[in-house]
Each structure stands twice: as C-alpha cells, then as structure tokens.
Amino acid sequence: MPAISASSPGKIILLGEHAVVYARRAIAIPVSQVQARTVITPLVRQPAGYIQVQAVNLQLDAPLAELPADDPIRQAVELTLGALNVQRAPAMHIRIHSSIPIAAGLGSGAAVSVAVIRAVSTYLGKPLPVEDVSALAYEVEKTYHGTPSGIDNTVIAYHQPVLFQKGQPIQPFSPGGKFTFLIADTGISAATREQVSGVRERWQADPAAYESLFDRIDALSGQAFQSLQAGDTEMTGRWMTENHHLLQQMGVSCSQLDELVNAALEHGALGAKLSGAGGGGNMIALVSDEHARSVEDALRSHGARQVIQTGLE
C-alpha cells in the first residue's frame, strides 16, 4: 500500500461565536495558511490491527492502543474504523503534523480530526464523503468542549466559507469581492471548554440578557452574510466590530484582545473582533490593501505574537 496523506486548513469565525452554541447563525471561513497534515504509511513487519501514532507537535509517539480512551486522535481513528466496519486494519503508522496554533481559536483540534479521518478512510480504500468526515470530527470535538456547535468541523471539512446554524442545512457561500483579514495572536492560550461553560453559567444566571445578546449576534451574522456576498467590505467590517462589542458584554474578551481590536481600528481596519472562544487566542481585523501594512505593524507593536494574513476572493 502506498503512503496516503490528507491536509486540513485552520479556520476563523467571522461572526457569531458563542451565540452559535445556542442555535444562532455564525459565519466561518477556512484559513489555508495554517494546516494540519496526516501521513499514513504501512508497517509491513507489524500484525494487522497494529497502529502507531506520531503527533509531532505533541512529542507523542506511541501505539494507538496505549493512548487514553478519550484521546482525540485515538477517537478519530477508532470512530473512522467503526464507521467503515473495519475490525482489524492493516498495520499502519499515522504521522500528524500541524502548523495551527493550539487553543487559539483557529480550529486546531477539528483540523487534526478531519485530516486523520480523511487519511485513515482513504488508506483503507474507502474515502468517506465530506458530511461523514464532518460528523465524525464533530463526535471528537465533544471531547474538547462538551457542547460544540459543530461550526469548526463543518468549515474545516467542507473547506469553504459557510453560514452555519445548528440543526439547519449548511450554507456554503462565495464572497462577492476581495476580503483581506489579519489574524493576530495574543499569545494567551484559553480553553474553549472554559469559555463556553462561563457563558453557560452567565446565561443561566440571566437568561433574558443572554438570549437578547445571542439574538443581536444572530442578526449581525445575517447582515454580514449579505454584505460578504455583496462584496461590501465596509459594512462587513462594521458588523464585525459590533459583534466584538456584544462579545465584550458576554464577558469573553480580555484586555489584550481589546487592545489589539482598538489598535487595528485606530490604524484603519474596517472592522475587528476577537475570533473563537475568546479569553485569549486570536483576534481578526478586516483590512483594505491600503491599510494592511499599517494595521499589521500596529498589531505587532501592541503585543501580537504572530500575525497571519488570509483572505476571501
């Protein structure tokens, strides 16, 4: 059997994080500048059923059977074997390498799952369709934060901009013009699970206030969906910044995220907000070609550890 490889992009949420957990609309796009890659090679000297896992970024190199039962890589492999009804797969070596920062809101967990599921199913000669890849990655996502909306596995598996709403058909879309985003990392790692459960506690304490915030975010996602398709960068930016203010009210921003958002806006960004679970991780800024450089410089001088440029055309 020849070696098989599969790669998945990272992702950013343009609007709607957190509210999306409560079945409101959100928009996410893939980020191809960062990737998770899985390579599978046969292990000819090992018996059928033997699987060795090497996760380069985690300094992990161990037999699959020795990983904890809830290990996300183990889960991704076993769910794939289960979905394909394979009892004893030919012995294989699974190597995973990712350039997607961990716990930064860029979807590293979902990207690794998608790459592993694609590679394993392809290696076994039964590549799974995209909806199955996404559904299996969703099962693994539950390990990361309990009540995932499913947006990460969806945008990464489909590798397309999507308007996402839990329980509704996915709406992939094409932008009506060029959009350039800068993604800036605060360098603070924040667990999605904790941010999501913090919002849940506050929602339980004051459901009316939080339902209203979720509704307002849902409306912004709907408006941004129109502006993105119309190629209207100015309005898209405005909806993003308004979304950041609502996320601040939800208690998921932090001083470093706010500082980067303000720096971006002061230097000409069309819109800026935190992206992902918040509490740290990344923020995004929508920029014109003219301001891209000055915004990037401002982000760096205000403490951004890394700035990635991505876009839609």
Ligand code: PMV
């Ligand atoms: O994985 P992150 O940090 O991009 O967060 C996902 C977005 C949330 O809306 C906060 C959670 C979810 O499941 O949608």
